[in-house]
Amino acid sequence: MKIKTSWEFVEAFYSNYGSSDLIAYAGDLDKILSGEMVEGDCSSETFKHCGSDFTIVHSEYDRVHVEIYKDAIEGFIDYLKKM
Secondary structure, eight states: OOOOSHHHHHHHHSTTGGGOHHHHHHHHHHHHHTTOOOTTSHHHHHHHHTTTOHHHHHHHHHHHHHHHHHHHHHHHHHHHHTO
């Protein structure tokens, strides 16, 4: 397995990556911050939940990514223990 980016690491070692609500939430936050939010989709609802405040969105983005990377590192450690 060749991992080139930190997000590929998350994809490989975050438990239940494809069905994680936290990963989906992180994607919504990323859409907001990168200007890709579409009215009526989950990212616009997330923005409203954050009070339509980019400062809150950015703080939430940072908090969520810390949790995601922590969980991915724990998944990697579990992977190593099974080797």
